[in-house]
Amino acid sequence: MIVTGYAGMINIKGIIPLLLPPEELFAGNPGRFKLLLYNNKQRIPSFLLQIELPGGKVLVPLIGAGQHLETTIELTFPERGRHSVGQIRVSSPFPVNFFTRYWSFQLDLFCIVYPSPVPVGLERDAEDSKKYGSRVYRSRGLDGELESIRDYSGADPLRAIHWKLSARGDDLLVKEFGRQSAPPLLIRPENLPGVDYEEKLSHAAWLVTQRVMVQPVGLSLNGRIIQPATGRRHGACLLTELALHGHL
Secondary structure: OHHHHHHHHHHHOOEEEEEEOOOOOEOOOOEEEEEEEEEOOOOOOEEEEEEEEOOEEEEEEEEOOOOEEEEEEEEOOOOOEEEEOOEEEEEEOOOOOOOOEEEEEEOOOEEEEEOOOOOOOOOOOHHHHHHOOOOOEEEEEEEEEEEEEEEOOOOOOHHHEOHHHHOOOOOOEEEEEEEEEOOOEEEOHHHOOOOOHHHHHHHHHHHHHHHOOOOOEEEEEOOEEEEEEOOHHHHHHHHHHHHHOOOO
16 A cells, blocks of 8 residues: 555656636636646656546546646636636546545636627617618628629739639739628627626627627727727627626
């Protein structure tokens, strides 16, 4: 028992865990965290490691001496807001599966959990579409559907030239596209449907995820307005505002 106990402690000694959160975490939905395990022992591998966190665990069969291993672990947070991951435990039944030995690490890791995105039907009638800015307007551009072929004017960008058709004749021809441009969308959670304010925030989160990459999206919270913009980073800022709204 002394020998196996000593071997078991050596097996888990020198194992350093590192947890990296995903880019997006939504309440009630499993989030896939990246887990890095480092074996700082230079000559001794580690076997049958079980990594446990509140709400999730993963089994690692082997980490070689002086090596590191990357895996994933799924964690679920039931509510929006700022959450601490808490404690991580590294344990193993090695070598005889009679005793389980473990180390515990307190992680200084906090995650922002966004409201669970709940779809909201804003296309039920024309009035809703007008109210929430979901109408699409067409104009000339380079990002819509192909509308026509015309002669090269000399000022058109080279990427607009239709090289295959131009090769059949003596003149350069260019592709003319439409452009899809949508008006800015300013989300006011209090105006969204829902049985309570949390559901309204969930509808707002869904709108952000669906619209922020295709049209400018802004947010109005308690009279404070976040100006509409587009892009993944702006979307993360809006979702963070929704996640922390009303929380200290």
